[in-house]
Amino acid sequence: MATCTDPSPRSALEALRGDRRRRPRTDLSSAAGLRSILEDGIFSLFGATAPAVPFIIRASSLRQQNLSTDISLSAHARVRGILINHVLRQLSVGATLTDPFDDALRAWRLEVNSGELLDYVDRLTGDDLARLTTDVTAHAVTLSRSLGPMSPRWMVRSAVRATQVLCNGSVILRDVIDLMVGTSVGEFASVALFDVTTSPLGEGAERTMRYHALLQTLRSGVVPLRTSTFSTATGEMWSLDVDNELLTRSAHEVLDTLSNIARNV
């Protein structure tokens, strides 16, 4: 008996965009409810008195759930992450990479004049520099092979920042989405979020994916279609369809993280 199955996607972005005919209608109503959950939760944590210094939550705050030491926070890993993000930004505009490490480093230097991590790279010599170069090149090759062709008509943007100030500035949620495709204007949901990590995927990656979707919803008022994360270490990609349940879960994760941080201050 012949069986018809959906062909498997050829690239990460194709998988992310999915079948256009199966997209849900744009959800414009969830954002207000999520904001209420967050504002009420923060009020129950801190009461009416605002903390002297606002609590800042980032995607990395959710990744490190137990405030343990994370190997991905080493200078080498952070530099690798930044450079791979620059590789992604270049690929997003259709640039051809000849030497991923040098290209990404030049682009980074153009953006940032100086800094602790740039100094770290400048201090590297011999074997250490060669190790970083090889490492970045390997991750860049995995990324460019898996990403697939990107149509300019997909409204691609990279390193998209989002900030949400809650409870009169008591809590600030910050986020940077590595790559975003689709538009929030339209009858059907089409915004897909793509996060790239140079670490293997773990439990924290799922929380980060949800956090990206939450921030994008709060920022634009429109629920995105899908959120995904891609590991250049393993070539693995996780993707989740975004719905109200996922967003509510993320809002509670933010509140849990806040509660942990407040307890440790």
Place this chain on the structure above:
Amino acid sequence: MSTLSVRRATPHDLNELVRDAPDIVAELTDDHRRSLSARFRAVFASDHRRLDAWSVEQAGRASSGFRWSPATARRLLGNAGLRRVVRDPLCAPTEAVTQEIDDQLLRCASGYARTGSLANWLGGLSGCELALVCAEATNWVVQVLEIAQGLDCEWRVAASDAYYDVARARTTLRARRDLDVPLEHGRVVLRVRSGSPGKSAGPGLRSDLTIDTLANHEGIAARRFIGVWPEAGVALSVDGTMADLRAGARDLVRTAVVQERRRHQKAA
């Protein structure tokens, strides 16, 4: 009384802000212009000064010298790219920005670019650096396009920023504007900003409104001036009332005073 209001920057809210813009707008006459000029002349200017919303928001603090970077180039390239997208809807944002960069590079290669100009700076960049500039400008095009496409009414990309030279006061005022929404009576102006609005975003927006009105040859204020911060999902707006225009002019003069005082203290 100021008409500053804060809203979410969703298409629904922005449409409401445009739709409900007040019908009656203020008009700046020659007397107003003379009065403003006199006030600026009263503030000693050791050098030609340039004031804009940013200097008002920074309370006259001198910003570190301007230099081109992907962040400073994105609006100029982005708005030029956006005009291309509007002219040719088949042209995608990335393609439009790439074409704009190519034009700038051509200007540089043919010797038409001044030292310190955008074309001159782009001409010195490598391919990977140009790709980053292109990525930043594409982000700008897409975010402004999303705001514009969410509007129910006709819109157009602002032809240029508003400039006004204050007569005999060695002062140039500049207001940034990104989208013009022509209405039956008057217009609404949108300005897209990066980051989140600070505490002084309101005064900044009022000075933009004032400068935009001064630069208008008939002196007619926009019915509403809307500042949109897409990163924060927030929109602030001020109406084109005489109270707001006066407050904007006061903030600009005050900034000139503070700037001069700081310069004097630095020199002493």
